[in-house]
Amino acid sequence: MTKEDVISKKLENNNYKLTQQRATVLDVMYENKGKHLSAEDVLLKSKQKMPNIGIATVYRTLERLASLEVVYKTMFDEGKYRYELCEDENHQHHHIICMDCGNISEVEEDLLNNLESHLEKKGYKIVDHDLKFYGYCPDCNK
Amino acid sequence: MTKEDVISKKLENNNYKLTQQRATVLDVMYENKGKHLSAEDVLLKSKQKMPNIGIATVYRTLERLASLEVVYKTMFDEGKYRYELCEDENHQHHHIICMDCGNISEVEEDLLNNLESHLEKKGYKIVDHDLKFYGYCPDCNK
DNA sequence: CTCGGTGCAAACCCTTTGCAGTAAA
DNA sequence: TTTACTGCAAAGGGTTTGCACCGAG
Numbered sequence: 001m002t003k004e005d006v007i008s009k010k011l012e013n014n015n016y017k018l019t020q021q022r023a024t025v026l027d028v029m030y031e032n033k034g035k036h037l038s039a040e041d042v043l044l045k046s047k048q049k050m051p052n053i054g055i056a057t058v059y060r061t062l063e064r065l066a067s068l069e070v071v072y073k074t075m076f077d078e079g080k081y082r083y084e085l086c087e088d089e090n091h092q093h094h095h096i097i098c099m100d101c102g103n104i105s106e107v108e109e110d111l112l113n114n115l116e117s118h119l120e121k122k123g124y125k126i127v128d129h130d131l132k133f134y135g136y137c138p139d140c141n142k
Numbered sequence: 143m144t145k146e147d148v149i150s151k152k153l154e155n156n157n158y159k160l161t162q163q164r165a166t167v168l169d170v171m172y173e174n175k176g177k178h179l180s181a182e183d184v185l186l187k188s189k190q191k192m193p194n195i196g197i198a199t200v201y202r203t204l205e206r207l208a209s210l211e212v213v214y215k216t217m218f219d220e221g222k223y224r225y226e227l228c229e230d231e232n233h234q235h236h237h238i239i240c241m242d243c244g245n246i247s248e249v250e251e252d253l254l255n256n257l258e259s260h261l262e263k264k265g266y267k268i269v270d271h272d273l274k275f276y277g278y279c280p281d282c283n284k
Numbered sequence: 285c286t287c288g289g290t291g292c293a294a295a296c297c298c299t300t301t302g303c304a305g306t307a308a309a
Numbered sequence: 310t311t312t313a314c315t316g317c318a319a320a321g322g323g324t325t326t327g328c329a330c331c332g333a334g
Contacts, residue, residue: 017289017333017334019288019290019334020332020333037323039323052291054291056292056293056324056326057289057290059323059324063325065302073279075217075218075219075220076217078217079217079221079223079299080322081323089276093329096261096266098302100311112273115249119275121240122280123280123283124280124283125277127281128277129274129275129276130273130274130276131274132271132272132273133258133265133266133268133272134269134270134271134272135266135269136267138170138265140265141266158313159312159313159314161307161308162308163315181298182298190325194316195316196317197316198299198300198318201298201299201300202300202314202315205300221297222297222299223299247321
């Protein structure tokens with residue numbers, strides 16, 4: 001089953017049509033695995049494949065993909081949302097943001113289970129977490 | 143040295159005047175220690191003390207206080223900034239956000255040193271971090 | 285054929301900025 | 310008196326929405 005099959009199944013199951021525009025946005029997201037694209041980034045990359053696509057369609061598509069858990073939608077301190085393809089189930093939203101070049105990369109470890117269980121003992125129910133480090137990436141840290 | 147003394151020293155050192163408006167915003171922030179207020183929250187609470195204060199002044203004041211490290215300015219996923227009085231130096235920005243009532247509280251632990259030193263070994267320079275848990279607070283988790 | 289999807293432009297929300305008048309120091 | 314600060318309203322940036330047309334199923 002190809003990536004498109006997986007997605008179109010998900011769309012189908014929710015009465016959504018797989019239009020050219022949605023396929024285009026999906027292609028862009030797949031071609032940028034691991035990157036955190038803003039809506040405008042997605043628009044510009046989509047326009048290279050389909051010049052007439054509009055920003056509203058991009059937003060609406062990304063919104064739907066986020067609700068189907070095909071992409072993650074995260075607000076960073078810069079004040080706009082960024083969208084990232086969901087790689088697999090155990091993605092943990094650990095970002096490291098370079099304060100110089102602005103690059104956002106992922107931290108793969110999961111050292112937070114202790115902290116989560118500590119909070120659950122206090123009566124919280126933890127559903128998700130989002131950890132961001134701010135600093136300088138190896139290239140800029142010179 | 144009272145709280146106002148500390149602040150007015152900081153303002154003085156930066157050629158800033160301690161106006162009625164700034165004093166009002168500071169009072170509001172002190173009266174809401176530990177809370178994460180939006181600019182509009184601050185405006186409404188300030189208007190109770192000084193009805194003519196404007197939103198632009200609130201934003202400008204909070205911006206100055208943030209640059210003086212008197213308050214923290216953080217963007218949450220709802221898409222707007224929230225401001226919080228800096229309590230002390232070892233504040234770690236560990237937030238827990240209730241997905242039901244929307245309350246934001248603080249997590250005091252610091253279990254992230256391992257993770258930070260791991261990243262520094264990889265060549266990163268870590269300056270700060272921001273950890274958010276999403277879930278349900280003890281009250282709503284029933 | 286039907287109904288959801290699209291592009292455009294206008295509306296929206298939050299935040300910032302320009303300007304003429306105001307008030308700290 | 311001097312210079313920074315204020316309130317207002319307008320502008321800005323990102324996101325959402327209304328509407329008439331379009332196209333996937």
